[in-house]
Amino acid sequence: MQRAFVIFTLFSILFVIASPSKGEQDSPKVGGTLIYATGTDALTLDPQFVTDVPTSRAVMQIHETLVKYDLDMNIVPCLAEAWEVSSDQLTWTFRLRKGVKFQDGTPFNAEAVKYTFDRIVDPATASPRKSSAGMIKGVKIVDEYTVAITTLKPFGPFLAQLTAYNLAILSPTQAKKLGKKYAQNPAGTGPFKLESWAPGEKVVLARNEEYWGKKAYLDKVVFKVVPEDATRVMLLLSGEADVIASVPTVLLDKLQQSKDVKVVREKGFRTIYIGLNNKVKPFDDIRVRKAVSHAIHPEAIVQGVLKGVGTLGGSFESPAIPGAIQGLKPYPYDPARAKKLLAEAGYPNGFTTSSARRAI
Missing domain, CATH: 3.90.76.10 (Dipeptide-binding Protein; Domain 1)
Known part of the structure; x- marks a missing residue:
């Protein structure tokens, strides 16, 4: 299936950690457990079946x-x-x-x-x-x-x-x-190994004492499943979680005002896009695909929805990826142009279509 892509923003990586005291920053601390509050559970621990980023975080420690x-x-x-x-x-x-x-x-x-x-x-x-x-x-x-x-x-x-x-x-x-049960009891070479997995609740990893490289400082890492955004933030602020990811932008200001947390933002690889199947109507008409692109206001999404946490992209590859083509610009927001193109394609009153959403 061929697809055309409407790119409207590229996320930065954004997560929040509990701020250590000055003394704790001077030298690494050996031991202890890190609680990582995540929005979704791991779907598998077999790397060949991983299709989402949250799952990969646990898999690639193993x-x-x-x-x-x-x-x-x-x-x-x-x-x-x-x-x-x-x-x-x-x-x-x-x-x-x-x-x-x-x-x-x-x-x-x-x-x-x-x-x-x-x-x-x-x-x-x-x-x-x-x-x-x-x-x-x-x-x-x-x-x-x-x-x-x-x-x-x-x-x-x-x-x-x-x-x-x-x-x-x-x-x-x-x-x-x-066989298929490898997904529940994996054996890799990583710095941590699986200790336990309670589906829907948590994945617990323990330090691999036989690791070939530098041993991990932490004794354990717990990926705690907390689906609700507000609850993850509450756990962080109360000290019940050390790190949270998938930070809700609507709560970003509150987190940045707290002296007890540190907001970390890095360039990420994640691309948010609308994929259009150009083998089926009406998207087999390039005028319709262009109309969709002109109808989206990417800057409004970045500033209004994402609170500035993201950058505009002109490709389905993040500029942070080595080899990505730099300088490509998205179609400009132009509702009038979008309506004109739809009319030319035979849809003066627009059209309805179905869509699917995939978490990555």
């Missing part, structure tokens, strides 16, 4: 990818220590970290990488994120700690693709043993 982004958006080693690409740009060879164990005690190696990538594209897996590995032609085990991944064609963003949480490496032993 699992890791071959490479990752650092805070400056540079791709750096993670489970792969080094890599090189062939002269024809088709084969990527990765040298893997030695001495890494999954949380079920089994070793991380080339077999695990091949199993992970083979599993996500296997029709029997039925992963909704199969396309994450769609550019991969095959994975070859060179030796215990070296893999060669061949792509269908030269693909510049391949390393960036490998940072996707859907391509996080999982334990072949655990996945084969549990």
Whole structure:
């Protein structure tokens, strides 16, 4: 299905944390539990079935990818220590970290990488994120700690693709043993491991004492499910939560006025858009699609609805994404132009249509 996209804003990442005292800021504190109040529960803990950001927050404390982004958006080693690409740009060879164990005690190696990538594209897996590995032609085990991944064609963003949480490496032993139930009892290589999961209530992660990298400072992280925006804010202000995300913009002023919390805003990757199916009427007519674009007032949405937390975008990719085309501008708000285009397309009185909304 082809779609046309009406882009009207790009979110920044916005979350709020309880402010530590000056003394607590001087040096990291070892131990303790962090309470993260989230609006939705994790839907799965199997990375190959993750389709939403809230779920990924827990999944990526348990699992890791071959490479990752650092805070400056540079791709750096993670489970792969080094890599090189062939002269024809088709084969990527990765040298893997030695001495890494999954949380079920089994070793991380080339077999695990091949199993992970083979599993996500296997029709029997039925992963909704199969396309994450769609550019991969095959994975070859060179030796215990070296893999060669061949792509269908030269693909510049391949390393960036490998940072996707859907391509996080999982334990072949655990996945084969549990099948679909791996989603409830995962085994990755990350700094935290699953302690318990009460669906609809909370996910509790405990520090992975066998982690290959720098050990986590925290003993535990609790993702507490609190669907109501106002309740999450109340828990933060009362000290019952340490961090909240999906901050309601209508309550932003109240949070910023509190001396006990810190509002953190960073550029994010999330894109808010209206997708139009240009294979069905009336959206098969470009005049109708343009009319929809001109009928939306993006600046009013950013300033009025989002309280300035967001930037206008001219593409379905956030400007923060490496390789994104910069400087594209959205269609200007022009109701008169929108009405004229609709009339020209045969809809002088407008039309009704259905829509679907997906949380990301």
